[in-house]
Amino acid sequence: MQHNRIYLLRLCRIKMKRRQTESKMGILNALKKANSALSHDMLETLIDTPIDRATIYRVLNSFCEDGLVHKTLGDDGKQYFALCGHCAENEHGHNHTHFHFRCLNCGKVECLKSDVHIPLPTGYTFENFNGFITGRCSICI
Amino acid sequence: MQHNRIYLLRLCRIKMKRRQTESKMGILNALKKANSALSHDMLETLIDTPIDRATIYRVLNSFCEDGLVHKTLGDDGKQYFALCGHCAENEHGHNHTHFHFRCLNCGKVECLKSDVHIPLPTGYTFENFNGFITGRCSICI
DNA sequence: TGTATTATTGCAACACAATCGCATTTATTT
DNA sequence: AAATAAATGCGATTGTGTTGCAATAATACA
Ligand SMILES: [Mn+2]
Ligand SMILES: [Mn+2]
Ligand SMILES: [Zn+2]
Ligand SMILES: [Zn+2]
Numbered sequence: 301m302q303h304n305r306i307y308l309l310r311l312c313r314i315k316m317k318r319r320q321t322e323s324k325m326g327i328l329n330a331l332k333k334a335n336s337a338l339s340h341d342m343l344e345t346l347i348d349t350p351i352d353r354a355t356i357y358r359v360l361n362s363f364c365e366d367g368l369v370h371k372t373l374g375d376d377g378k379q380y381f382a383l384c385g386h387c388a389e390n391e392h393g394h395n396h397t398h399f400h401f402r403c404l405n406c407g408k409v410e411c412l413k414s415d416v417h418i419p420l421p422t423g424y425t426f427e428n429f430n431g432f433i434t435g436r437c438s439i440c441i
Numbered sequence: 442m443q444h445n446r447i448y449l450l451r452l453c454r455i456k457m458k459r460r461q462t463e464s465k466m467g468i469l470n471a472l473k474k475a476n477s478a479l480s481h482d483m484l485e486t487l488i489d490t491p492i493d494r495a496t497i498y499r500v501l502n503s504f505c506e507d508g509l510v511h512k513t514l515g516d517d518g519k520q521y522f523a524l525c526g527h528c529a530e531n532e533h534g535h536n537h538t539h540f541h542f543r544c545l546n547c548g549k550v551e552c553l554k555s556d557v558h559i560p561l562p563t564g565y566t567f568e569n570f571n572g573f574i575t576g577r578c579s580i581c582i
Numbered sequence: 583t584g585t586a587t588t589a590t591t592g593c594a595a596c597a598c599a600a601t602c603g604c605a606t607t608t609a610t611t612t
Numbered sequence: 613a614a615a616t617a618a619a620t621g622c623g624a625t626t627g628t629g630t631t632g633c634a635a636t637a638a639t640a641c642a
Contacts, residue, residue: 317588319589319590321589321590323590323591351591352591352593355590
């Protein structure tokens with residue numbers, strides 16, 4: 301179920317009429333390399349050839365629509381985007397009911413592996429989940 | 442451990458050199474009446490005598506500092522403030538490791554009672570938690 | 583390979599939540 | 613009643629993300 305980036309982009313090109321551009325490749329590579337969730341400003345510094353802010357957001361949101369990436373709102377008010385790696389799969393597709401951890405020292409945001417159990421009161425229906433934890437990662441003690 | 446609002450404000454006046462004002466009373470009453478987490482704009486509509494935006498935020502943040510209220514960042518990008526009712530108590534004071542639920546229909550934001558277990562990888566330290574669930578509440582089907 | 587189509591981009595303007603500086607007001611103390 | 617400084621209102625500012633639009637360029641197809 302793990303495909304490489306080129307394959308995924310090609311798939312999107314056909315299915316969603318996307319085009320393969322340098323911006324998309326750059327952003328996808330940065331996400332892959334970082335192996336963590338990235339915010340717009342993180343991407344801006346990570347990518348060599350400058351890309352406009354609006355473009356970065358548009359690319360990221362298109363990745364979300366296409367299922368390559370998921371978005372989570374950090375407790376710092378920023379959106380973070382991560383490649384869909386070990387997202388839990390179920391009958392409707394794959395879902396993102398996992399926590400995200402942000403290290404207050406190094407800033408890295410990671411998807412935590414454990415799938416979160418969501419304790420809804422009876423009669424409530426579920427639509428979306430966003431769980432953020434902050435602290436310090438093992439590298440930053 | 443449940444005190445009434447007047448008592449709490451009086452406590453803050455002495456301990457933190459706060460003053461008891463109409464704005465604070467209004468905001469505290471609105472929170473109490475709503476029995477749910479409120480955002481700035483919700484409060485603005487709920488309170489009769491108009492209070493300036495900056496003042497509302499300042500009052501709410503002072504309430505947070507004083508431990509009367511806790512703040513959570515909604516997935517809609519807004520801050521929600523709720524009276525500290527059944528927040529979990531531990532040796533360091535009380536913590537806010539519970540989910541918040543926002544009904545996509547009526548907009549109400551509630552503190553969910555169940556205390557969340559936070560699955561940190563080994564070597565990671567905990568600082569803060571923000572968990573938001575959206576869906577529909579039992580009233581809105 | 584050349585041309586048409588239209589997805590994508592950059593730029594500027596915009597929307598929105600929240601904060602800040604500062605002069606003024608006012609709750610509290612004496 | 614006067615002094616002190618916390619609290620307020622107003623306007624400006626920050627920060628994040630979106631949108632409109634004309635220009636660009638990736639893709640399809642003859
Ligand atoms: Mn995913
Ligand atoms: Mn609390
Ligand atoms: Zn770290
Ligand atoms: Zn509802």
